[in-house]
Amino acid sequence: MKHLHTYGFVLAALLASGCASTSNTTSKAPVTDAEKLRAVATTYGNTITAADLSKHLHIIASDEYEGRNTGEKGQKMAAEYIAREFREDGLIGPVKNSSNPYYQAFDLERSQWGEGHILVGGKKFQMLQDFFVLGSSPYQTEQATEIVFAGYGIDDAKYSDYANVDVTGKMVVVLAGEPKDSKGNFLISGTTKASDWGNDYRAKRNAATKRGAKSVLIVTGTNAAEFNTQTQRYKSFASRPSLGLKNTRTQESAASMFVSPAAGAALLSTTPEKLIAYGNEVAKAGKPVAATFTPAKDVKVLTARVTTLVPTENVLGFIEGSDKKDEVIVVTAHYDHVGMEEDAPGDDKIFNGANDDGSGTVAVIELAEAFAQAKKAGYGPRRSILFMTVTAEEKGLLGSEYYSNNPIFPLENTVANVNIDMIGRMDFDYEKQNDSNYIYVIGADKLSSELHTINEEANQKYVNLKLDYKYNDENDPNRFYYRSDHYNFAKHGIPIIFYFNGVHADYHKPGDEVDKILFDSAEKVARLAFYTTWELANRDNRIVVDSNKK
Structure with a gap:
């Protein structure tokens, strides 16, 4: 073929x-x-x-x-x-050095996720079950990684979780959404309308990338049921093979993952309830709060991507x-x-x-x-x-x-x-x-x-x-x-x-x-x-x- x-x-x-x-x-x-x-x-x-x-x-x-x-x-x-x-x-046919000058032939890559897990001590969290990757990932082989918590992962002139936090080369754990004040208004907008920080995960990915992080893990939902409901469309997307141009460049952005409250809590040596309660502390203070979580030390990550080449062609005719x-x-x-x-x-x-x-x-x-x-x-x-x-x-x-x-x-x-x-x-x-x-x-x-x-x-x-x-x-x-x-x-x-x-x-x-x-x-x-x-x-x-x- x-x-x-x-x-x-x-x-x-x-x-x-x-x-x-x-x-x-x-x-x-x-x-x-x-x-x-x-x-x-x-x-x-x-x-x-x-x-x-x-x-x-x-x-x-x-x-x-x-x-x-x-x-x-x-x-x-x-x-x-x-x-x-x-x-x-x-x-x-304008394509030179081609067996068919009407074809601009090239290879795409068909890829899908293979073996994937996050090991926290003796606990294993499975990819496509406890977490999902959006986009590419640098963890093609199992790698030890350093964990750091950065609140909601926001880096805005009005509110920054990255003040005095070094995330260079590390895996950053952040909460989904964005913080509210004690009256229920979002701290960024000052209204009941969420900003891009809460609506678009890429804002948090970009902030983590700018700060030098290797990956950002967004804790989604308050329990396993909410996590499954909120990430269903990502699971469906991530479980299917995808086509893309051949990747000849190094990873340009921090890898983005959605993780369950259980996995996020384990990475911070706490419980899902205490992790989610961090949002209440921020609401009470009306500003970022220094967390007391202790990042787990023995963490290893694997997100293998299996790829095959798919030849295809643009068809060109020139006058x-x-x-x-x-x-x-x-x-x-x-x-x-x-x-x-x-x-x-x-x-x-x-x-x-x-x-x-x-x-x-x-x-x-x-x-x-x-x-x-x-x-x-x-x-x-x-x-x-x-x-x-x-x-x-x-x-x-x-x-x-x-x-x-x-x-x-x-x-x-x-x-x-x-x-x-x-x-x-x-x-x-x-x-x-x-x-x-x-x-x-x-x-x-x-x-x-x-x-x-x-x-x-x-x-x-x-x-x-x-x-x-x-x-x-x-x-x-x-x-x-x-x-x-x-x-x-x-x-x-x-x-x-x-x-x-x-x-x-x-x-x-x-x-x-x-x-x-x-x-x-x-x-x-x-x-x-x-x-x-x-x-x-x-x-x-x-x-x-x-x-x-x-």
Whole structure:
């Protein structure tokens, strides 16, 4: 299975890359006048049709592709299909020194927890039972460790548990939540509203990291039953294998663990009741209190992580520009989905991912074909365009992260990223109105005011969708700006625009099928993405980076 990504066409790919290079050229001088190029935009935008989107999606979102789970058979089949479309349309495979120049191949790591325990004298506390690790851990072999107590683990201008406490290289035990005063108000906010110190464990992890701790153990709940209830979702997450980029760096953050009151108390040579009572002392004093706990001396920790390599690939097709060829527009969608689940309710065990993100993938294929046809006719693009369908988005935006860390074309030459994820369906709100003539536009104004304007003008001139900016609000709790592949470009200062139709009842369920896609709607969104990309690629000046919005 490891070599399925070549799919037996190494020789064909090598030959095709040579053919693609010639088919990407034209016998007459290319048009480089921006106005003349704008005048022919609809000729190629109109080649993007509902029928063609449907044709492609009925293939890659079929049961034969088994849900396109990263690293598995269906994902490899989809990669081969996309690469073949790019090749046949005349796009260049830009990946050098590769058996298939359309593949940016790399290895992910599949990992899961193995043996794990905390030994306190003769008492053993088991991982996934008495404690859980979130993220990575440095205790791959059993190690002796020094324990220190740091109250609630808060290090804030208004309240700090780290004053005169040395935690360098040590395991820090802290209480979950945050302290209150005798009136029941939180000491940090002065109100009944908790701060990030109580709502987000990462605040305590970051504080421990800043102080040099090796790990931070957050005592959760007041008894075993509360611990089990409050950590159930972490247990479910921690017990499953996960995929990630290969870890080539040393641990950057303190390891984070949630521990039961019994385990936390044992590490401090006390009882759960006395440990939890520390909060009452703080409430009475209204400030941090020096604890009288005696950290256990004979403590050993093991949290083994078992890893295997998972080969996967981003699929890239390239159209070289004319007079501004060193500048690159990147058009993306993720072609992976979540695969199959044998224990899924009902008879359908395959998560076909027609909307998420088969719809964006086929839009990218259609945009690539449209620009290739324009290129052959001598109509641009002036800037180069990289069409890239990325892998492992569902595992944490890993394919796009890998590209942004290992770009084929320099990031400083990358003008913008146009990202398409989940189009051609109505979300909960628009379904109530039976209105499919809309698209959520996210991120276009975050780094460039010109990108926002370009998209608005393209929509008004060619498509006339309702542009909904609901999810572009920095206070939107869904945080979609951070949840698709464009973000791995945005974090490098590259302007992005994200097209998205929203979430529906079939999201990440077997019901995300092709027959529920509204292809007329998908056509309009794909054309809007095309016209925005056309302007980005053919205008005289590279768009400015003049904003710094969240």
